[in-house]
Structures are given as structure tokens and as C-alpha cells.
Amino acid sequence: MNTQNLIKELHFKATRSSGAGGQHVNKVSSKMVLSFDVSNSNELTDKQKELLCKNLATRLTKEQVLILSCDDSRSQHQNKELVIQRFLTLIKASLIRPKKRKATQPSKASIKKKAENKRKHALKKSMRKKPDFD
Numbered sequence: 001m002n003t004q005n006l007i008k009e010l011h012f013k014a015t016r017s018s019g020a021g022g023q024h025v026n027k028v029s030s031k032m033v034l035s036f037d038v039s040n041s042n043e044l045t046d047k048q049k050e051l052l053c054k055n056l057a058t059r060l061t062k063e064q065v066l067i068l069s070c071d072d073s074r075s076q077h078q079n080k081e082l083v084i085q086r087f088l089t090l091i092k093a094s095l096i097r098p099k100k101r102k103a104t105q106p107s108k109a110s111i112k113k114k115a116e117n118k119r120k121h122a123l124k125k126s127m128r129k130k131p132d133f134d
Contacts, residue, residue: 003088005043010087011035012080017071031071032079034087039064048095055094058060066090 038060053064060066070083088100124131
């Protein structure tokens with residue numbers, strides 16, 4: 001996966017940012033909205049698209065479009081860089097396949113240790129009981 005080609009497939013839209021900032025907020029479109037069409041991407045393989053759709057299911061629209069936005073900075077260029085970084089880290093994290101767990105048997109030493117601890121614990125509990133004088 002080439003990140004440069006992936007960035008070329010992104011669509012950007014500048015909108016007005018919300019929040020404090022006085023008149024600056026009302027006249028400058030500094031918020032950047034990034035959209036990426038997962039299903040129509042030429043850079044991703046079919047397996048990668050499947051994996052992304054599965055891992056990012058809650059973040060995708062019905063048309064399989066990922067939408068991210070950034071309005072952290074008052075600079076449009078800085079917000080664009082930040083949203084691209086977020087996008088790349090999100091894609092890289094979503095493409096990682098977790099290793100399958102191999103089922104293993106407990107060792108004989110661990111079984112013996114567990115039984116010994118259980119025996120000691122039972123003895124400690126039994127010592128707390130009132131003595132039986134029958």
C-alpha cells in the first residue's frame with residue numbers, strides 16, 4: 001500500500017469551524033473534512049477493503065465512505081495535515097490482523113503448584129472453624 005497514492009484518493013472540503021474564536025470563526029473556513037471511499041479505492045486490495053469495512057464498520061457510511069474532520073487549529077493547512085495523519089494511522093491500525101491464539105496445555109509444574117496452593121488455602125480455611133468436641 002503506497003501512502004502517496006492513497007492520499008491522492010482523498011477528497012477534502014473546507015468548512016467553517018465551530019466554537020470560540022470571535023469574528024475569525026465567522027469569516028474563515030478552517031475546518032477540514034476528509035472523505036475516503038473505501039469500496040472504490042484503486043490502491044487497496046479486495047482483502048484490505050474487506051478488513052477495513054469490518055474493522056471500521058461503525059465509522060463508515062452506508063456507501064462505505066470514511067469521513068474524518070479536524071478543527072484543532074486556526075490554520076486550514078495545519079488542519080489538513082492533522083486529518084491526513086489521523087487517516088493514515090487509522091488505516092494502518094485497521095489493516096493489522098491480530099495473531100491467532102494457539103491453545104496450549106498447562107505445564108505439569110503449574111498444575112502441581114495450583115493444587116498445592118489450593119490445599120494450603122483449604123487448610124487455612126479449615127483452621128478458622130470452631131473445634132468439634134464430639
